[in-house]
Amino acid sequence: MxxxxxxxxxxxxxxxxxxxxxxxxxxxxxxxxxxxxxxxxxxxxxxxxxxxxxxxxxxxxxxxxxxxxxxxxxxxxxxxxxxxxxxxxxxxxxxxxxxxxxxxxxxxxxxxxxxxxxxxxxxxxxxxxxxxxxxxxxxxxxxxxxxxxxxxxASAAPEPRLKVRFTPELETRLQAMPQGAELADAIRALVALDPRPAYVAGEDHGKEYGMALYRWNVRWRVEDATGEAVVFGMEPLEV
Amino acid sequence: MxxxxxxxxxxxxxxxxxxxxxxxxxxxxxxxxxxxxxxxxxxxxxxxxxxxxxxxxxxxxxxxxxxxxxxxxxxxxxxxxxxxxxxxxxxxxxxxxxxxxxxxxxxxxxxxxxxxxxxxxxxxxxxxxxxxxxxxxxxxxxxxxxxxxxxxxASAAPEPRLKVRFTPELETRLQAMPQGAELADAIRALVALDPRPAYVAGEDHGKEYGMALYRWNVRWRVEDATGEAVVFGMEPLEV
Known part of the structure; x- marks a missing residue:
């Protein structure tokens, strides 16, 4: 055969x-x-x-x-x-x-x-x-x-691990965008799952991450003081 | 790509x-x-x-x-x-x-x-x-x-559709076989699901079916009088 x-x-x-x-x-x-x-x-x-x-x-x-x-x-x-x-x-x-x-x-x-x-x-x-x-x-x-x-x-679903907030500037920009609310929700849900490699989580505070979503490079980091994820930037992806 | x-x-x-x-x-x-x-x-x-x-x-x-x-x-x-x-x-x-x-x-x-x-x-x-x-x-x-x-x-599982019985001769033979009880259970469960083509079911009483299971050809038919499936034969499969 x-x-x-x-x-x-x-x-x-x-x-x-x-x-x-x-x-x-x-x-x-x-x-x-x-x-x-x-x-x-x-x-x-x-x-x-x-x-x-x-x-x-x-x-x-x-x-x-x-x-x-x-x-x-x-x-x-x-x-x-x-x-x-x-x-x-x-x-x-x-x-x-x-x-x-x-x-x-x-x-x-x-x-x-x-x-x-x-x-x-x-x-x-x-x-x-x-x-x-x-x-x-x-x-x-x-x-x-x-x-x-x-x-x-992997018996249980992974829980959202990070609290997520946007900088005031980015929040304002998202509000002004068509479908900005949906985009903000998607970013929040994805970052909350903590996409960082497991072995760095907790040791990389302040390190900047870029996450590609649709045509955007979404930039965020985990704050040292609070352990919260802060989304601070969004740029068109270079193609 | x-x-x-x-x-x-x-x-x-x-x-x-x-x-x-x-x-x-x-x-x-x-x-x-x-x-x-x-x-x-x-x-x-x-x-x-x-x-x-x-x-x-x-x-x-x-x-x-x-x-x-x-x-x-x-x-x-x-x-x-x-x-x-x-x-x-x-x-x-x-x-x-x-x-x-x-x-x-x-x-x-x-x-x-x-x-x-x-x-x-x-x-x-x-x-x-x-x-x-x-x-x-x-x-x-x-x-x-x-x-x-x-x-x-196909929302619900198919229910067993046929009542299944063995001829007394086959029942005796199965009882004498090593693992005959397991084989009988398997035959019963498979025939009960009614493997006949859907368009003939109800119109083929008396027709003989042969079903290959392990190294056996299991022979059965649906009785005209009762609508029950009767398993009446078991022969080694020709290879």
Whole structure:
């Protein structure tokens, strides 16, 4: 039996994350919007008939930016402070054989033009912008929502860890922007999850971080005095 | 960006199902045992460290027997009696682009020899014997068990539909077999789900069905008078 197979992208994800830093570590932690743009010949509306009845989707995708880096048999999950090593198959690490990712997302609607060019409006995304999608399946609660399952090292959802505030100048600027309120909410939710590498948290007060969100580089640091995260800058990303 | 990728089998499934007919239509419906046999270089015990703490796994696999038949944009799910057509992405049909399957299974234990030759003991399988595995991930309840999700056409688990009995001769033979009781339980559970094509159910009384289970061809029919399934024969499968 041949044990090599060819995969093809059936679509691409559009998400608020042009860069890895700051992406929530599982789907659904922050309810940020995204889109799946199907590519021909997979973009026919008829191939999605019945999917409107479903509230959530499984998206199987490729960690495409990690393909060249290969895989690692043992990894240090950020959830464990980067100290404990686990086997790659005990984690959802992107540095895995075949580089397959799996996320459940909420489905909000299906757009198309003249029965083609299907775009799925989703939320709860945790993928890089541009990620290749290789499968879409309905979430089936009776089979997929396992009651009483134990998740080992990651049984509970990570709690927001940082209190977040904006400088008065940035707050004023955001208020003046169209959709500035939504953007502020997204920044607050993402920074609160504390995207810093686990091994520096608590030892890097004052260090400046830049987090790419949509077309912005959002700049923040953790204050020495209060331990709060202060968001102090926002610049257009250089492309 | 290149949009074609290569997949490699990291292991193979050993299941009671040498043939498609009779396989439950989702994982977990019948708690039948199986094994994932890892292949080198993915068979090191260290790559699974920490997985013992997890009760359930996601197994991503390939519908390898359907590769040559390609994919269909619209399908007739058996759950809907084979009458209604849905788009392939609204279903878990095996005739899908990239032929990826996804099942959650229970993990019972991890065997290995001298730190290699890893075999995962699992149950709740719904895959063909010999299925290539392309990924194994821990089930994370906080991210994967979505409360209140709607599953559309397949919101509820299929109920057992047939009452099942054995002929006295077969019952006696099963009682005399080592592990005959477990085999009888498995046959009962699988036939009760009614593996007949939906469009014939109710119109094929008296027709004989053969269902491959382990190394047996299990023979049964639905009685005209009672509507019960009667299991009347069991022969070694011809290989």
């Amino acid at each position: 041949a044990d090599r197979f060819r995969l093809e992208a059936i679509g691409h994800l559009r998400t608020p994350f042009p860069d890895k830093f700051g992406i929530p570590r599982q789907a659904g932690l922050v309810d940020l919007p995204g889109t799946i743009e199907m590519v021909p010949p997979y973009d026919e509306r008829a191939f999605f008939e019945g999917l409107e009845e479903v509230s959530h989707l499984w998206v199987t995708f490729l960690f495409h930016r990690n393909l060249e880096q290969g895989w690692r048999g043992r990894v240090r999950p950020p959830r464990l402070g980067g100290n404990r090593r686990l086997g790659v198959f005990a984690t959802r690490s992107p540095f895995r054989p075949n580089h397959l990712g799996l996320s459940v997302v909420r489905l909000h609607g299906i757009d198309s033009r003249a029965g083609r060019e299907v775009k799925l409006r989703i939320s709860g995304v945790d993928m890089l912008d541009g990620t290749p999608v290789v499968d879409i399946k309905p979430y089936l609660p009776y089979a997929d929502a396992v009651t009483g399952a134990r998740g080992g090292f | 290149a949009d074609r990728f290569r997949l490699e089998a990291i292991g193979h499934l050993r299941t009671p199902f040498p043939d498609k007919f009779g396989i439950p239509r989702q994982a977990g419906l019948v708690d039948l045992p199986g094994t994932i046999e890892m292949v080198p270089p993915y068979d090191e015990r260290a790559f699974f460290e920490g997985l013992e703490e997890v009760s359930h796994l996601w197994v991503t696999f390939l519908f390898h027997r359907n590769l040559e038949q390609g994919w269909r944009g619209r399908v007739r799910p058996p759950r809907l009696g084979g009458n209604r057509r849905l788009g392939v992405f609204a279903t878990r049909s095996p005739f899908r682009p990239n032929h990826l399957g996804l099942s959650v299974v229970r993990l019972h234990g991890i065997d290995s020899r001298a730190g290699r030759e890893v075999k995962l003991r699992i149950s709740g399988v719904d895959m063909l014997d010999g299925t290539p595995v392309v990924d194994i991930k821990p089930y994370l309840p906080y991210a994967d068990a979505v409360t209140g999700a709607r599953g559309g056409f």
